[in-house]
Amino acid sequence: MEVAGTESPVRAKFALPVDSEHKATVFRLFSLANPHMRAFHLSWVSFFACFVSSFAAPPLLPVIRDDLNLTATEIGNAGIASVSGAVFARVAMGTTCDLFGPRLASASLILLTAPAVYCFSIANSAASFLLVRFFTGFSLATFVSTQFWMSSMFSPPVVGSANGVAAGWGNLGGGATQLIMPLVFGVIRDAGAVKFTAWRIAFFVPAIFQTLTAFMIMFFGQDMPDGNFRKLESSGKKPKDEFSRVLYKGATNYRGWILALTYGYCFGVELTIDNIIAQYFYDRFNLNLHTAGMVAATFGLANLFSRPAGGWLSDAVASRFGMRGRLWALWAVQTMGGVLCVVLGLVGSLGASVAVMIVFSVFVQAACGLTFGVVPFVSRRSLGVISGMTGGGGNVGAVLTQLIFFKGSRYSSQTGITLMGIMIICCTLPITLIYFPQWGGMFCGPSSAKGATEEDYYLSEWSDREQEKGFHLASLKFADNSRRERGSRKGDLVTAPEEKAADPEQAQ
Numbered sequence: 085m086e087v088a089g090t091e092s093p094v095r096a097k098f099a100l101p102v103d104s105e106h107k108a109t110v111f112r113l114f115s116l117a118n119p120h121m122r123a124f125h126l127s128w129v130s131f132f133a134c135f136v137s138s139f140a141a142p143p144l145l146p147v148i149r150d151d152l153n154l155t156a157t158e159i160g161n162a163g164i165a166s167v168s169g170a171v172f173a174r175v176a177m178g179t180t181c182d183l184f185g186p187r188l189a190s191a192s193l194i195l196l197t198a199p200a201v202y203c204f205s206i207a208n209s210a211a212s213f214l215l216v217r218f219f220t221g222f223s224l225a226t227f228v229s230t231q232f233w234m235s236s237m238f239s240p241p242v243v244g245s246a247n248g249v250a251a252g253w254g255n256l257g258g259g260a261t262q263l264i265m266p267l268v269f270g271v272i273r274d275a276g277a278v279k280f281t282a283w284r285i286a287f288f289v290p291a292i293f294q295t296l297t298a299f300m301i302m303f304f305g306q307d308m309p310d311g312n313f314r315k316l317e318s319s320g321k322k323p324k325d326e327f328s329r330v331l332y333k334g335a336t337n338y339r340g341w342i343l344a345l346t347y348g349y350c351f352g353v354e355l356t357i358d359n360i361i362a363q364y365f366y367d368r369f370n371l372n373l374h375t376a377g378m379v380a381a382t383f384g385l386a387n388l389f390s391r392p393a394g395g396w397l398s399d400a401v402a403s404r405f406g407m408r409g410r411l412w413a414l415w416a417v418q419t420m421g422g423v424l425c426v427v428l429g430l431v432g433s434l435g436a437s438v439a440v441m442i443v444f445s446v447f448v449q450a451a452c453g454l455t456f457g458v459v460p461f462v463s464r465r466s467l468g469v470i471s472g473m474t475g476g477g478g479n480v481g482a483v484l485t486q487l488i489f490f491k492g493s494r495y496s497s498q499t500g501i502t503l504m505g506i507m508i509i510c511c512t513l514p515i516t517l518i519y520f521p522q523w524g525g526m527f528c529g530p531s532s533a534k535g536a537t538e539e540d541y542y543l544s545e546w547s548d549r550e551q552e553k554g555f556h557l558a559s560l561k562f563a564d565n566s567r568r569e570r571g572s573r574k575g576d577l578v579t580a581p582e583e584k585a586a587d588p589e590q591a592q
Contacts, residue, residue, distance in 0.1 A: 248395015
């Protein structure tokens with residue numbers, strides 16, 4: 085038995101304080117502590133690189149359009165292709181993370197999609213341009229490995245913040261590329277290259293950056309606090325799960341489908357704006373290429389603080405109101421984002437459009453962070469599948485939105501933006517249907533029925549036979565650590581002694 089005031093030898097090996105699963109209970113943004121904070125920095129930098137690559141084309145579209153003789157429809161199709169590939173890639177990435185770990189899954193996908201970025205330099209038709217955007221867009225599935233990795237490294241009280249900052253700083257690439265690519269293009273053109281050659285050479289910058297991040301993950305990353313998946317499975321510390329069971333438990337949890345729908349109209353809208361906003365300001369307000377890129381960049385650059393703020397808000401309201409607070413905050417922020425999107429399409433002056441766009445970006449990106457403040461609690465066993473479903477929903481929303489409102493000339497861009505705002509408001513309503521028996525939902529408190537505890541919820545994902553083999557022990561620890569989702573208003577934040585799950589370290 086441990087002496088009071090001392091740490092177990094296992095816990096003492098970590099630079100940050102940890103819980104019974106060895107997940108960090110604090111989030112120190114500027115730390116490089118291994119393995120928790122190192123995984124954080126590797127995940128957001130690699131996701132940032134993939135975002136830069138996937139959206140490197142839009143800020144150069146006025147030049148690419150003239151070189152390849154692209155029509156408005158062909159540009160719209162390429163934009164849709166850039167986000168459609170990641171729909172299935174994100175679902176597959178979630179399952180891959182569950183089975184093989186986020187480190188191998190992320191690095192493999194980054195290396196597989198990097199050649200497509202290099203191929204921008206040889207695109208010579210609308211079809212080839214569409215194909216390279218399609219295959220480059222697969223890299224956006226690294227978002228799922230980012231969220232899985234953070235949920236594996238950080239404890240429930242700070243997981244919303246960790247997920248929010250990692251994804252937000254990764255999404256920052258969508259704004260940064262609006263500045264980077266015109267700058268790189270300008271330097272190459274000023275060095276003597278003609279503009280139709282300069283834009284092709286410019287794509288080598290994001291391609292090389294993306295490739296380097298994959299090797300960084302492989303050499304410096306670690307799947308879990310206690311080691312990599314393969315090592316933990318070979319030592320018997322982590323059971324090797326079955327693909328069919330992991331997929332089934334994730335796919336049959338209705339909460340994951342609702343979050344996939346609502347995420348389609350926060351992150352999906354963000355992807356849509358990344359694709360259309362530079363050209364929107366260029367065409368509607370007659371701005372030059374550089375100025376339009378700078379204006380468009382402000383939308384993506386808001387991720388520096390907006391999505392992290394959403395994750396922080398989710399954790400903050402949960403400390404007081406539990407899971408019900410997380411759900412209410414998500415609904416309120418995303419609905420407000422929809423209202424601002426409607427307004428953006430209605431205002432007609434440049435100054436007002438820029439101002440509304442910036443405020444809109446804060447709300448819609450914060451809603452993304454709030455979503456992944458809820459996701460880690462939907463399933464412990466199938467966390468990757470739920471993350472993949474939700475992330476894939478974001479891409480589905482982007483594809484549908486661009487097909488309906490921004491393909492061809494059926495709607496003007498400003499009308500499409502207004503209608504998109506109405507879709508956000510409507511598709512946020514199903515959040516009211518999410519209910520956890522142990523914590524409640526937006527309008528109902530927790531169930532008073534027997535068998536409505538955290539342990540009952542998470543152990544229901546394991547059969548009696550699997551529990552006899554001890555496969556459920558990690559879920560048992562997670563259930564104990566997630567009791568904070570009850571909230572603290574009635575003093576039920578503190579776990580009663582008889583309710584505590586056994587911690588092998590404290591039983592010594």
